[in-house]
Amino acid sequence: MLTRRGFLASAMGAAGLAGLTACGGNSSTTNGSSGAKDLAFLNWDPVEKGTPLANAVADFEKASGIKVKVQPAPASDYDTKLLTIMSSGSTPDAIRLNDDYVLGYSQQNTLLDLNPYIEKDGLKETDFFEHPFNFPIQQDGKHTAWATGTQPNMIFYNVDAFKEAGVPLPPTTWTDEGWKWDDFLEAAKRLTIPGKRYGCLVFDDTSSETTFTVNNGTDGIYSKDGKRFTLADPGSVEGIQFIADLTLKHKVQPPWSQIQSGEGNPNYALSLFATGKIAMMTRNFGSAAYMRQNVKDFKWDLAPIPGNKSQKTISTLIVWAIPAKAKNPDQAWKLLKSFTDPEGAKALAVQRDLVPAGKEAAKLLEAKGVTPEHVSLVIDATENGVNENFNPHIQQARALYRPLLDVIYTGQQSAADALGGVKDRVEQALNS
Template identity: 25%
Template sequence: MRILRAATVTATVSALAVVAAGCGGGTGPGGAGSNNSPKTLTYWASNQGPNVEADKKILLPELKKFEKRTGIKVKLEVVPWPDLLNRILTATTSGQGPDVLNIGNTWSASLQATGALLPWDRKNFDAIGGRNRFVAPALGATGAPGKDPAAVPLYSLTYALYYNKQMFKDAGIAEPPATWDELITDGKKISKGGKWALGAEGGNLSNNIHQAFALGKQHGADFFDASGKPDFTSAGAVAAVKQYIDFMAKDKIIAPGNAEYGQNQSLQDFAKGRTAMVLWQAAASSFAAHGMKADEWGVVPVPVPSGAPGTGKQTNSMIAGINIAVFKNTDNLDGARKFVRFMTSDAEQRLLNKTYGAIPPVKAAQQDAAFRRPDTTVLRETLARSAQPLPQIADESQFETSVGTAIKDLFADAAAGHPVTTASVKARLTKAEQQMAK
């Protein structure tokens, strides 16, 4: 899965809420999905595969299948992640958007606040086979608590710890780490002679947030209080961010160059044997694309202090993934619901999630053998037992930008050899909290 945040629009989401609530979204006159025909739908799919063309090859046969069954033709556009949020926000204000679209699940509450997306109340869920078909954790990343979801889970993902078997063997390490103390101990044995233990992407704001969130849970921090007010400077939040930066600054198990890494660069290093471990979502296909054989790597749950992942302070991943949504003002609501039902059917869930390396959020589809392999079992069990959704708040995107940038800056400090202290971490997070208030 690729969920890249469009930093230029993050501060715009809340401001658009009032505007979009009045005009809605969907396929008004002249819109991208405007057809006034019950026999046509426009679908914006997110770029899940190696490139846009690969997604078209995967999705077009399925859309033809839907057309044959229903008589409804689906006009597909695969939108790259860097463009998707901008495109959606423009559609919410102009009323010129698709009928159906994919969204990053961490955007659910932000887009819900615009009022442009169809609420999935009981009637709408019943139209696609019922809410109970979906696993509860995935439903937790579909909008603000206490409100009808703004979207339906489509592809689910979590983080895992991938490790290089040969590099562990060469360092005399028999088992992969289950706790952070073990990871640091193992990491110091590995980080020698130009090799490094752990890969990171200091320039990837989303990844920074994902790691800090899980560590924050382990330190008892939520980053927001019960009223939704930012709380970035709590003792737990500061400790979580410092722990992550210390892998480079203090423990010396992350290469200083990782401070500037962007999307997927840590995967390349891992596949080429430059680093022994990486924290990532469903990375098997990426490793293969870089020439790494499946028997060269292993996968285990992300470490937790006790060594046993679970709820609360044993949370070890955010709930990642893609949701599918419908613009409320679509001219073809019945067709849009039929399409969502098709995309979340047991058969399509098995096929598409298997193809993309994700975990089906539909319970029945998880019974397929593809989701019982050692690597997919770790992801599936993490989703069920120890993952939590990022804060479902309207300002979530701004949270990713402000705190993600603070972590980026702290990595830069560590790479430059500047001291990273509790005070310096708190100062960066204080600045991020102040930015949220503007």
């Protein structure tokens, strides 16, 4: 089952990211139509009255006098539509962008360099968390996108189940002391009640392809230069086999077939946790909003991803950008900047399901009475975040190796055999 992040990435690759035409458009200066009173804004989330984004946009309009014309696009084909728009002669002024594709669009010169704006407004790196601030900076120094927040992967766990089973609670700080893979497995075993509750759910979260390989000492799915299929390396294979064996060997995770059967319901796995059928699960912090609304019968909390040789987590970024062809880049920058200004950041973070990029706004997560108890742990997670290494042919690579994960997770082949067998073909795709 693909997460939303995985689905969007696949859609983008299918559309042919590598075929983007390099565009000139506006230069990396703060010129544009500085007197314009409206701007076009392409986004995949509903911008409905009362939502955090709608409130942030409304506050911006009131303060600036600039009208934001939202151009909504269904999430299911957002990246395909964006690709078409970016290749055309007319682009929106500001866009939401999947963080997987910042590098690809940057390499095609289709995104505006924001450095002149950042310098002009005196924004300091020290006021932001390192990962979201530095992520959009390219090798040539261009700052081609603006990350307003992050949603790191965490362990969501049932506190009551831990206490009832007599299992020590996970760490409340970002440490793997007493929280390595073996500790996680032992907890899952003790939390499992056959026929009633599984100890954990990991393998349906596509981010685990990175976290359980990077934390075993490898580069993750692809090498840092994007040219090698490092998911087939021994350390990565061991990580993938570990999460498969949670089901196949240890019986502490639901069968892959059960999780796949709920594919039509985007909240199926979350509902298993919310109804007490799973005691621990890896999920993006954005799932916190669902948990707050739907967990009724037990106390839940957050814990770090278990470590092994290292302890990192995928840190999904909420990213916006200004196309190089934007007609009103100055207005677009004012909008993006407002999302990280104190008031705008607070408006976006009011549901406490993301970590604002700015350190001051992130203090919202440390307020007393916030659910769950250790929600501020996500700030530590942000500082230990990584992203999947990028290649412009990522979709072709996924089309080759992802079906084999089904084979691994159902026990038809070992991770070593399945991933090793496809390695050459994946690397041919990566280097085509």
